[in-house]
Amino acid sequence: MTDPMPLSVPLLVVPGEPDRHYTVHVYRVGWSVPNVSVLLTDDDLARLEDNARRCLRAVSECIAAELSDADVEVIKHPVGVEAVARVLCDSDVCAAATEGIGL
Structure with a gap:
């Protein structure tokens, strides 16, 4: 498994409206070829997807990332x-x- 990467990046959704702030919270996790010796099944990919979703909730300090x-x-x-x-x-x-x- 590759090292997980939590990340939060600012995002400007509506140009010209500086009062509207958005952030994209991202969590990336994966398996690299040296660590995978067999063809991954759909169940393996579903587990990887669930792991990314669960870890985003666990590492984030944001309620939106925890509940959304x-x-x-x-x-x-x-x-x-x-x-x-x-x-x-x-x-x-x-x-x-x-x-x-700072706010």
Whole structure:
């Protein structure tokens, strides 16, 4: 399994409206080819997807990421597979933290 990567990035959804802050909370986890010796089944991919969703909830300090149903994409690569979980958040606190500013 590759190292998981929690991440939160600021997002400007409506140009010209600086009072509306959004953040995308992201958690990525995957398996690389050296760690996978057999062809992954649909059940394996579903477990990877569930793991990404569960871990996003566990590592995030944001209530939106903990309670919202994360969008998860499973991506197959020639060197492995990864699952990326994402949640859109409209908290000013999260936006300030990702932009490195205090409220």
